[in-house]
Amino acid sequence: MQQVWIYDTTLRDGTQGEGISLSVDDKLRIAQRLDQFGVHYIEGGWPGSNPKDMEFFQKAKELSLSHAKITAFGSTRRQGVSAEQDINLQKLLESGVETVTIFGKTWDFQVTHALKTTLEENIAMIYESIAFLKEHGLEVIFDAEHFFDGYLENSTYALETLAAAERAGADWIVLCDTNGGCLPQELGNIVSTVSQHINIPLGVHCHNDSECAVANSLAGVQAGATQVQGTMNGYGERCGNANLISVIPNLQLKLGFRCVEKEKLQQLTSLSRYVHEIANVAPPNNQPFVGRSAFAHKGGMHVSAILKTPQTYEHLEPEQVGNERRVLVSELSGQSNLLFKAREMKLDLDKSNPVGKDLVQKIKQKEHEGYQYEGAEASLELLLRKDMYDIEDSFxxxxxxxxxxxxxxxxxxxxxxxxxxxxxxxxxxxxxxxxxxxxxxxxxxxxxxxxxxxxxxxxxxxxxxxxxxxxxxxxxxxxxxxxxxxxxxxxxxxxxxxxxxxxxxxxxxxxxxxxxxxxxxxxxxxxxxxxxxxxxx
Missing domain, CATH: 3.30.160.270 (Alpha-isopropylmalate synthase LeuA, regulatory domain)
Known part of the structure; x- marks a missing residue:
C-alpha cells in the first residue's frame, strides 16, 4: 500500500477564508489534534507576515507532537535582494522549525505582470532561496504557485522553474492550482508529464473555485503525486481549499493508498467537528463522510432497503469514518422508518403491532400541520411513547x-x-x-x-x-x-x-x-x- 503524505494548511491557508479567525491558542489546540489524527505536516503560518504567527511558532516548540512536523510558510527572496539579506527568509530560520515551505512563481505571466521582473531573475530567486534554506539544514518544500495555469501557457518555462528548485536541493515540489480552475483529467495528465521530468517527490495543492479541489487532488495522486496539501473542512480563501476530510477517506478507502492508520480514520468525524467548533463554524449537515446527514435516510423505500442491507444506499460503513447511520421520520416515511427509530429508542415496536401504522399516519398529519421531527427527535420519542404505552405526563x-x-x-x-x-x-x-x-x-x-x-x-x-x-x-x-x-x-x-x-x-x-x-x-x-x-x- 503506497503512502501519501498529508500536509495540512488549515492554520495558514484555512484562516484566509472569509469568517475564519483563529487565536494562537486555537491554532495550538488544532495542531495537537491534527497530530493525534496522524497528519504528517502542519503548516503553522507565515512568520514574516504578522506577530501572531511568530508567537505560534514560539509556543509550538512546547507541543509534544508524536507524528507531525510543524512547518513555516514563506516566499522566495525579493528581487534584487540576496537570500542572506532577505527578511522573510530570515524569519523562516528564526521560527525554529525543521521544515519550511516557500512558494515561487512558475507562470511567466505572473512573473512579468505581478512581480514585474524578468524570467531569469525569477529562476534565480527560486534557486537561491531554496539553496540558502538547505544550507541551514532545513527540509524544503517548494510550492510551485499557479503551476497548472503556467504550464498550459508556457510549459517550457514552467518546467524550468521546477528544474531550478530541484537543482537547489528541494525535498518536495508541490504543484499548485492556485486559481482553482483546473479540471481533474487535465490536472492528472500534467502531473503525469511533470513526473517524467522531475526526480524528487511531487505533491498537489488545489483550490476549490471550480468545485474540483478534492477530485483534482485524487487525480494528482493517481498520476504520481505522493503529497496532498489541503485544509480541514475545506476552509480557505474564495471557495476554499481541497477538503482533507474528503480527500483522506477517498484515497484510503476507495483508492487503496495509506494516509493515516486505519484506527485513526475512525476519528475523522470527531476531528472535523472539533475544527468546526474551534473555528466557530456551524458544521454543514450535508458534508460528505462526516456530516449528520451523510448517512441519514428519509424515504421509506430507502430505509426498508438499508434495514436489510446497508450497502443498498450507503457507499461505505459510517463507522469507518466515525459517523453513524440515522433514519429520519417525516411525511416521506414508511413503517420501516418508524420501526428503525423505535429500535434506536429501545421501544418495543414491530410490524405486527397495529399501533405502528396508526403512528405513521399521525406523524404524516402532524408534518402536514407544520411539525418536523427530523431535528426534534425528543418530541418524536414522546409522541411514540404516549401512543404505545399510554403514559401520563409528569405534569x-x-x-x-x-x-x-x-x-x-x-x-x-x-x-x-x-x-x-x-x-x-x-x-x-x-x-x-x-x-x-x-x-x-x-x-x-x-x-x-x-x-x-x-x-x-x-x-x-x-x-x-x-x-x-x-x-x-x-x-x-x-x-x-x-x-x-x-x-x-x-x-x-x-x-x-x-x-x-x-x-x-x-x-x-x-x-x-x-x-x-x-x-x-x-x-x-x-x-x-x-x-x-x-x-x-
Whole structure:
C-alpha cells in the first residue's frame, strides 16, 4: 500500500477564508489534534507576515507532537535582494522549525505582470532561496504557485522553474492550482508529464473555485503525486481549499493508498467537528463522510432497503469514518422508518403491532400541520411513547398568563404566571424574564424544580423560530425548535402554532417532559405531601 503524505494548511491557508479567525491558542489546540489524527505536516503560518504567527511558532516548540512536523510558510527572496539579506527568509530560520515551505512563481505571466521582473531573475530567486534554506539544514518544500495555469501557457518555462528548485536541493515540489480552475483529467495528465521530468517527490495543492479541489487532488495522486496539501473542512480563501476530510477517506478507502492508520480514520468525524467548533463554524449537515446527514435516510423505500442491507444506499460503513447511520421520520416515511427509530429508542415496536401504522399516519398529519421531527427527535420519542404505552405526563397545564409592561425610559418587564397540575395538586407560581419565552421558561422551572430536582441541571442551549407561511405576515404559523441540555446529553423539541408563545410553550414543556421520562420521581416526600393535600403557591 503506497503512502501519501498529508500536509495540512488549515492554520495558514484555512484562516484566509472569509469568517475564519483563529487565536494562537486555537491554532495550538488544532495542531495537537491534527497530530493525534496522524497528519504528517502542519503548516503553522507565515512568520514574516504578522506577530501572531511568530508567537505560534514560539509556543509550538512546547507541543509534544508524536507524528507531525510543524512547518513555516514563506516566499522566495525579493528581487534584487540576496537570500542572506532577505527578511522573510530570515524569519523562516528564526521560527525554529525543521521544515519550511516557500512558494515561487512558475507562470511567466505572473512573473512579468505581478512581480514585474524578468524570467531569469525569477529562476534565480527560486534557486537561491531554496539553496540558502538547505544550507541551514532545513527540509524544503517548494510550492510551485499557479503551476497548472503556467504550464498550459508556457510549459517550457514552467518546467524550468521546477528544474531550478530541484537543482537547489528541494525535498518536495508541490504543484499548485492556485486559481482553482483546473479540471481533474487535465490536472492528472500534467502531473503525469511533470513526473517524467522531475526526480524528487511531487505533491498537489488545489483550490476549490471550480468545485474540483478534492477530485483534482485524487487525480494528482493517481498520476504520481505522493503529497496532498489541503485544509480541514475545506476552509480557505474564495471557495476554499481541497477538503482533507474528503480527500483522506477517498484515497484510503476507495483508492487503496495509506494516509493515516486505519484506527485513526475512525476519528475523522470527531476531528472535523472539533475544527468546526474551534473555528466557530456551524458544521454543514450535508458534508460528505462526516456530516449528520451523510448517512441519514428519509424515504421509506430507502430505509426498508438499508434495514436489510446497508450497502443498498450507503457507499461505505459510517463507522469507518466515525459517523453513524440515522433514519429520519417525516411525511416521506414508511413503517420501516418508524420501526428503525423505535429500535434506536429501545421501544418495543414491530410490524405486527397495529399501533405502528396508526403512528405513521399521525406523524404524516402532524408534518402536514407544520411539525418536523427530523431535528426534534425528543418530541418524536414522546409522541411514540404516549401512543404505545399510554403514559401520563409528569405534569399538565392548567393555565398560563404573560404580563408585559413598558414605561417611558424604562426597560420592558415581562412576567409569566403559570398554573400546573402535578400529581393531584395544583402548583401556582410566577417568574420574570427578559421576554415572554424566557419568563415562561423560568416560571415553568420554578413550578417543577421542587417536585423534580433533575430540572435544576437542565438549561436551554438553543432557541430557533421559523415562519412557515410568510404570505400570512404576522398571522403566519411558526415552528419553534428548542435545544436543551443537562451537561451530559442534548435533546431537541418543537412546537407549532400561529402564536409564537404557544409554540414556545409546547417546545419548552416537551423538553422537560423528555428529561423526566426516566426520572425516579415523585420522591416519597412529594407523595406524602400529595396525600396531605398540600399545595404550593
Amino acid at each position: 399538565t397545564l392548567e393555565s398560563f398568563k404573560i404580563l408585559t409592561e413598558k414605561t417611558a425610559g424604562e426597560t420592558m418587564k415581562t412576567e409569566a404566571i403559570v398554573k400546573l397540575r402535578v400529581f393531584d395538586q395544583v402548583v401556582h407560581t410566577a417568574a420574570e424574564g427578559n421576554g415572554p419565552v424566557n419568563a415562561l421558561d423560568n416560571a415553568l422551572r420554578k413550578a417543577l424544580e421542587h417536585h423534580y430536582p433533575d430540572i435544576k441541571d437542565m438549561y436551554l442551549s438553543d432557541y430557533k423560530v421559523r415562519v412557515l407561511d410568510e404570505n400570512e405576515a404576522t398571522a403566519a404559523k411558526v415552528r419553534v425548535l428548542v435545544e436543551s441540555s443537562n451537561g451530559k446529553q442534548t435533546w431537541s423539541t418543537l412546537g407549532v402554532s400561529t402564536n409564537v408563545v404557544e409554540a414556545s410553550w409546547e417546545a419548552l414543556s416537551d423538553s422537560i417532559l423528555y428529561l423526566l421520562l426516566d426520572a425516579k420521581q415523585p420522591i416519597a416526600q412529594e407523595q406524602e405531601k400529595q396525600r396531605s393535600g398540600i399545595t404550593n403557591h
